[in-house]
Amino acid sequence: xYIPKHFDEPRIEVMQALIREYPLATLVTLxxxxxxxxxxxxxxxxxxxxxxxxxxxxxxxxxxxWSDFDSQAEVLAVFQAENAYISPxxxxxxxxxxxxVPTWNYAAVHVYGTLRVIDDPxxxxxxxxxxxxxxxxxxxxxxxxxxxxxxxxxxxLTQIVGIEISVTxxxxxxxxxxxxxxENRNSVIEALRASGQSAMANLVADAAKP
Numbered sequence: 715x716y717i718p719k720h721f722d723e724p725r726i727e728v729m730q731a732l733i734r735e736y737p738l739a740t741l742v743t744l745x746x747x748x749x750x751x752x753x754x755x756x757x758x759x760x761x762x763x764x765x766x767x768x769x770x771x772x773x774x775x776x777x778x779x780w781s782d783f784d785s786q787a788e789v790l791a792v793f794q795a796e797n798a799y800i801s802p803x804x805x806x807x808x809x810x811x812x813x814x815v816p817t818w819n820y821a822a823v824h825v826y827g828t829l830r831v832i833d834d835p836x837x838x839x840x841x842x843x844x845x846x847x848x849x850x851x852x853x854x855x856x857x858x859x860x861x862x863x864x865x866x867x868x869x870x871l872t873q874i875v876g877i878e879i880s881v882t883x884x885x886x887x888x889x890x891x892x893x894x895x896x897e898n899r900n901s902v903i904e905a906l907r908a909s910g911q912s913a914m915a916n917l918v919a920d921a922a923k924p
Contacts, residue, residue, distance in 0.1 A: 715822075715824050715885050715887055717885065717887045718893075720892045720893050721887050721888060721889045721892060721893075722886070722887065723821075723886030723887060723888040724886060725886070726766070726884070728886065729823045729884055729886040730758055732793060732795050732821060732823050732886075733756070733758045733769075733793050733823060733825070734758060734848070735795065736793055736794060736795050737755045737756055737757065737758075737793070737845075737849070738753060738754070738755050738793075739753070739754055739755070739756045739769075739771075739791040739792060739793050739825075740752075740753055740791070740792040741753075741754050741756070741779075741789065741790070741791050741792075741879075742789065742790040742791075742792070743779060743783040743784070743787070743789050743829065744783060744784040744787040744789075745778070745779075745782045745783055745784070746782055750779065750782075750783070752773065752777065752779055754771050754773060754877075755771060755845065756769040756770065756771040756791060756879070757769065757770045757771060757841065757844060757845040757848065759844075762878075762880050762881070763880050764827070764880050764881055764882055766827075766881035766882070766883070766884060767881055768827070768878055768879060768880050768881055769791060769825065769827070769878070769879040769881065770841045770844070770845070770876070770877070770878055771841070771845075771876070771877050772838055772841060772842065772874045772875060772876050772877065773874065773875055773877060774873065774874060774875075775872075775873050775874060775875050776873075777875075779877075780831045780833075780875045780877065781831075783829060785828075785829070788826050788827070788828065788882070789826070789827060789828065789829045789879060790824060790825070790826055791824075791825040791826075791827075791879060792822060792823075792824055792825075793822065793823045793824075793825065794820060794821070794822045794823075795820070795821040795822070795913070795917070796820075796821070796911070796913040796914045796917065797818060797819060797820035797821075797914070798818070798819050798820075798906060798911050798914040799816065799818055800816060800817045800818065800819050800891065800902060801816060801905070802814035802815055802816055804898075804901055804902050804904075804905035804906075805894070805898040805901060805902070806897040806898055806900065806901035807895065807897060807898055818889075819889055819890050819891060819914055819917070819918065820887075820889055820890075821886075821887070821888045821889070821890060821917055822886075822887050823884060823885070823886050823887075824884065824885040824886075824887075825879070825881055825883075825884050826881070826882050826883045826884070826885075827879040827880050827881040827882045827883075828879065828880050828882065829877060829878070829879055830877070830878045830879075830880070831875060831876070831877055832875070832876035832877065832878055833875050833876070834876065835868075835871045835872070837876050838871055838874060838875070838876045839859070839867075839871060841876055842859050843858075843859050846858065846859055888917065888921055890914070890917045890918045890921045891918045891921070891922075892921050892922075896922070899918055899922050902915075902918055903915045903918050903919050906918065
């Protein structure tokens, strides 16, 4: 991923926070017919064989991903937060020079690693419970895997396969107006909030903090 210095986000804890908030990844693997992309929620764990931990998830047994991937090739999981079109009219210095152009703001994390398939119902159940518990914790009345009938759950467990990605490296890119002067960043924040895009406004504001 091309990352100009002012858009680079190297902090592991910041990248991890994005993954936890936006866990739906685009997982890119190398199959017998070429590159393959699947959209899969993945759960970050600070454990495993590498310093960066690992990602856990599951896929349908009918998905050829688990049986058709090059185990020697690196895989890539792409996580993306909010994104927004930035209009030139939002820049405070537009009336002064007119030298402004449209752009797109976004924050993304690229996670590289090795993929392992885990066809173990005990592991898969544990993975389901861990991911569900984390995602449901934000609700006032969290749902639990144990809330579903046992026979229903057991049948579903036979229809999915677990996956684990041992993370070997990460890249974080926060393209959120850091290359603009303070007056433009402030006017972009105001315009984003006025257009109901508060999440991106917060990203721009956070990036402007020392």
